[in-house]
Amino acid sequence: MHMRKLLSLAVVVAAIAGHSAVASAAVPRPLESLVSLGAAKIIKTFRAPAGLHGYLVAQGGQYEVLYGLRGYLLVGGLISPSGQNETGVLYNKYAPKPDYKKVADSLAHDRYIVRDWHKGPRIYVFEDPNCIFCHKLFVALAPFIREGKLTVDWVPVGFLKPDSAGKAAAILEAHDRLAEFAQDENRFDSATEEGGIAPAEPTPAVAQALGTHLREMQTLHANGTPTLLYQVKTGQWASAIGMPPDIAALISHLR
Numbered sequence: 674m675h676m677r678k679l680l681s682l683a684v685v686v687a688a689i690a691g692h693s694a695v696a697s698a699a700v701p702r703p704l705e706s707l708v709s710l711g712a713a714k715i716i717k718t719f720r721a722p723a724g725l726h727g728y729l730v731a732q733g734g735q736y737e738v739l740y741g742l743r744g745y746l747l748v749g750g751l752i753s754p755s756g757q758n759e760t761g762v763l764y765n766k767y768a769p770k771p772d773y774k775k776v777a778d779s780l781a782h783d784r785y786i787v788r789d790w791h792k793g794p795r796i797y798v799f800e801d802p803n804c805i806f807c808h809k810l811f812v813a814l815a816p817f818i819r820e821g822k823l824t825v826d827w828v829p830v831g832f833l834k835p836d837s838a839g840k841a842a843a844i845l846e847a848h849d850r851l852a853e854f855a856q857d858e859n860r861f862d863s864a865t866e867e868g869g870i871a872p873a874e875p876t877p878a879v880a881q882a883l884g885t886h887l888r889e890m891q892t893l894h895a896n897g898t899p900t901l902l903y904q905v906k907t908g909q910w911a912s913a914i915g916m917p918p919d920i921a922a923l924i925s926h927l928r
Contacts, residue, residue: 677713701746704728704739704889717767722751722759729767734891738769748888768894771879772909776889777902785882787850794927799900801833802840802868807899808861810916823924827854830886830898839872842879 685867700708700715707713713732721727725740725747738760740747751759767856780797800807817823829845831838840857847853853870860869875883892899893912901913906928 677760692843697743699741700728700823701741701744703746704730707732716769719763719767722753723840725751727763729764734888735896736894738763738767752879760801770882771894771912772892773902773912776892777904777910779851779885779889780828780902781824781826785845785879785886786826787844787854789825789827789854790818790821791824793817793823794903795824795826796903796927797826797828797900799828799830799886799895799898799902801830801898802844802870803834803837803866804855804898805861805863805866806916808858808863808868810899811858811922813916815918817924823835823927827885828889830890831883832887833898834867836872838875838880838883840870840879841883842875843870843873845879845882846873846876875889 704715707730708715713730715728716731716736717729719727719729721740725742728739728741730737730739737748738751742750750761751763753759755908765858777797786797798807798810800810814823814825818825829841844850844853844857857868857870861867862869890896893900893902895912895914897914900916901917902910903912903923904910905926908928
């Protein structure tokens with residue numbers, strides 16, 4: 674999956690296997706520098722496994738669990754000897770829960786989306802015109818859309834490549850958005866991971882819409898495309914990043 678990195682500062686990663694020392698409460702200097710520059714904010718500190726000191730860090734609406742040990746800053750997943758993803762456990766415990774309904778309510782009144790079909794339950798998909806996984810999802814969803822089993826509201830964003838925003842603008846500024854979007858996907862070059870349309874200069878309104886879409890992804894704690902937002906039969910909203918493993922099963926649970 675294409676992902677945006679939370680932290681742009683180069684960090685030092687230390688080997689910790691078998692280390693039993695207790696982490697120092699002092700914030701590692703690389704993280705401290707990010708905080709002092711206003712590039713990141715420490716939301717919570719906590720004791721983590723293996724004697725590490727844990728940090729829930731926010732940057733640009735995204736959250737990530739980082740670790741400190743004797744001045745070193747460690748970035749990445751922490752896997753226990755039994756195979757448990759400790760980073761995922763800590764993230765779920767300490768990170769604020771996304772407000773899925775807030776984003777759904779916003780998208781329900783969004784004029785800058787691409788609606789594909791009008792039958793079946795609806796899902797929203799945040800997509801980048803140069804995202805190969807979005808392209809694969811487009812291909813995989815097509816039969817369900819044609820059969821009237823699913824309505825997809827494609828929500829363009831543009832961040833993966835320099836011309837992504839321009840291609841998203843070309844889709845949103847087209848007279849027939851669905852046709853322009855379909856052309857981008859039908860002419861997609863998988864070898865270079867490039868959408869099949871030329872970029873356009875975003876109008877102020879489209880540029881604002883693309884910015885809104887990115888902020889909505891941040892509200893969902895999503896840092897990659899495609900990001901799906903959907904309502905299940907219980908009435909709750911949920912989100913997922915990437916290709917669903919079983920699209921038919923997902924559709925069967927939609928409201």
